Amino acid sequence: MKSYKYEIFTSVIEEQIRKRILSKGQRLPSVRVIKTQYNLSTSSVQSGFDHLMIKGLVESRPSSGYFVSYTPEDNSFQTRVEMPLVVRDPEFAKNIMLTSARNKPSEVSSFNSAAPGDLVIPQKLILRTMQEVIREKGAALLRYYPSNGLQDLRKQISKQMASHGCLMNPDELIITDGALQALTIALGAVIQPGDIVAVESPCVFSILEAVANLGLKIIEIPVHYETGFDTEYLKKVCVSNEVKAVILTPNFQNPTGIVMSDDAKKELLAVASIYQIPIIENEVYGDLYFGEKRPSCIRSFDHSGLVMTYSSFSKTLAPGIRLGWLNTGRFYSRSEKARFAMGRSVSPIYQELMLKLLQGNSYERHLRSFRKQLNRQAVELLDALRHYFPDDACFQSPQGGYSIWGKLPERTDMKAFFDYCDKNRILFTPGNTFSFTDKYSHHFRIVFADRITPESLTLLEKAGLKAKSYP
Numbered sequence: 001m002k003s004y005k006y007e008i009f010t011s012v013i014e015e016q017i018r019k020r021i022l023s024k025g026q027r028l029p030s031v032r033v034i035k036t037q038y039n040l041s042t043s044s045v046q047s048g049f050d051h052l053m054i055k056g057l058v059e060s061r062p063s064s065g066y067f068v069s070y071t072p073e074d075n076s077f078q079t080r081v082e083m084p085l086v087v088r089d090p091e092f093a094k095n096i097m098l099t100s101a102r103n104k105p106s107e108v109s110s111f112n113s114a115a116p117g118d119l120v121i122p123q124k125l126i127l128r129t130m131q132e133v134i135r136e137k138g139a140a141l142l143r144y145y146p147s148n149g150l151q152d153l154r155k156q157i158s159k160q161m162a163s164h165g166c167l168m169n170p171d172e173l174i175i176t177d178g179a180l181q182a183l184t185i186a187l188g189a190v191i192q193p194g195d196i197v198a199v200e201s202p203c204v205f206s207i208l209e210a211v212a213n214l215g216l217k218i219i220e221i222p223v224h225y226e227t228g229f230d231t232e233y234l235k236k237v238c239v240s241n242e243v244k245a246v247i248l249t250p251n252f253q254n255p256t257g258i259v260m261s262d263d264a265k266k267e268l269l270a271v272a273s274i275y276q277i278p279i280i281e282n283e284v285y286g287d288l289y290f291g292e293k294r295p296s297c298i299r300s301f302d303h304s305g306l307v308m309t310y311s312s313f314s315k316t317l318a319p320g321i322r323l324g325w326l327n328t329g330r331f332y333s334r335s336e337k338a339r340f341a342m343g344r345s346v347s348p349i350y351q352e353l354m355l356k357l358l359q360g361n362s363y364e365r366h367l368r369s370f371r372k373q374l375n376r377q378a379v380e381l382l383d384a385l386r387h388y389f390p391d392d393a394c395f396q397s398p399q400g401g402y403s404i405w406g407k408l409p410e411r412t413d414m415k416a417f418f419d420y421c422d423k424n425r426i427l428f429t430p431g432n433t434f435s436f437t438d439k440y441s442h443h444f445r446i447v448f449a450d451r452i453t454p455e456s457l458t459l460l461e462k463a464g465l466k467a468k469s470y471p
Contacts, residue, residue, distance in 0.1 A: 009037070017070065031045045144344050154173040203434055227260075259399050284324075287371075381446065393406060425459070428444040
């Protein structure tokens, strides 16, 4: 086969492209440089580049030179490797879609996602404060922070809770990547696989899934619409079962929106003290009250360290702010070890962001405005539900939080109803996702965490007409 002078340099370039030494878009040496390096004529070098261009390896850019236009990855479809299917738990995947997934960020009919919507997130406040933090802290934000969180941030959280009558030692606090991690740490500190844990019924799906994934046995304790968590039922359970922890949301329970009275909280604490059962208290909705005063935490009445309280800022600021906290009570040592095993530290920028917000009054101002807006949305949505849905449908009036808990008449074909809603992108959360039983098959949760628009009310009216269609 005839050889050409230019192959002395084109073969080198081809080899370097094949071995990925040269990558797509990379500039090649000029004609003059190659001419000098390989002792070739200008015409030979030009012929060599023409050869590379014909092969599709190189492209010419006017006034710029020659550039690599191909790398082996470009042809990866020719040597495609068939990957094994990723096995998913179909029930888990379905529940994730039902409880939190959105078709798009601005979905007007997303009544299923218990997080602030795009229209109510204080974007300017968050982004402006983040910019201030970046300017002030610079490269320090790229380093590890203390595994239990910034000391000043823990002090600010303790100060905030103390203003509501809940005293917490900052040294008992651990900063976490959100509320679910705080729950997992708390459970890891007090239970072993196979232990029995008592949870509310109905109970938010994320808690049920976290408990189940730890290999724990679950006993569901009924939540009554008048009094909340059934402490008498828990007493009966404890007589014949060794319950190792109780998990509950005493303030604006998800999905019912119910608040336990102070007397009920004290009674639960008394039962837990008798049997020495740690109480893991979810306070993520505590700041979202519609009344004049924030409801008390169970921790406020605890003097023995038996109560572990956790919360986060994703429900009050933005779902992307993955920063929470856990008050460990007497279980700090084991909680600290469990936290460290989950990663070195929480995002520095989120910690500095929340520290700055809590040190000033902007966060409290936001909360006051946010609570009023949520209250208006809850009233508007509740009025629409009672107007559009059957007269014998039931809806629990929330005192705070995000959720309205509804029940349709027994005559309703719930599968057909939910299929219709799903087809029309009316995203309620079916009641069965809130229990491992089927006792809530005619229930559903509707969330008012985003602004109520004319479009969303129209969709709600369509759902109501469908619910009324069952004789």
